[in-house]
Amino acid sequence: QQQVKQSPQSLIVQKGGIPIINCAYENTAFDYFPWYQQFPGKGPALLIAIRPDVSEKKEGRFTISFNKSAKQFSLHIMDSQPGDSATYFCAASSGGSQGNLIFGKGTKLSVKP
């Protein structure tokens, strides 16, 4: 059973476009939702994260939108650049003893010049 569903699997946009990656979760106990960015040959690195008490968080060109009632959250990349080409993973975790991160399958983003 996949607890965090991520879509699309791959995405191609032109430079300056706004790619949007979506994730949906099932476990209402999740209370931390990070996005990780992974370049080829590297491990994932934390990009931005949100808690369910806010509906949006922005850091530079990256924005997370969070819809608690729909149990969905998404990553938007404003003014995308070729250097943003990477695989993006959403994840979720809950506090307490079950706090391990559950990852989505990943979205391979390609930003064309």
Add this chain to the structure above:
Amino acid sequence: ETGVTQTPRHLVMGMTNKKSLKCEQHLGHNAMYWYKQSAKKPLELMFVYSLEERVENNSVPSRFSPECPNSSHLFLHLHTLQPEDSALYLCASSRKRGGPGEAFFGQGTRLTVV
């Protein structure tokens, strides 16, 4: 450089070999993790260590054997692996297990079983 170092970066081994993956973190974290990353699959959590105690083993076959001698080092001992075990093995660490917090990943070991 994330502060989590994995060696080797690449490993090719036969099904009858025994090898070990090493992970070292310099961040003062007290939780360490092994993940398996296969193509088109989510990152799969394999093992969790908190304060050197294994607190989770997600139904991982016994041919994978973790070891955490101290809070800075984590090993994954491999023996009699199968070709389907070929994957990127990622180590991560965090300040504490349980509760939200940033996990720092190493660059991974690309394992190929022949």
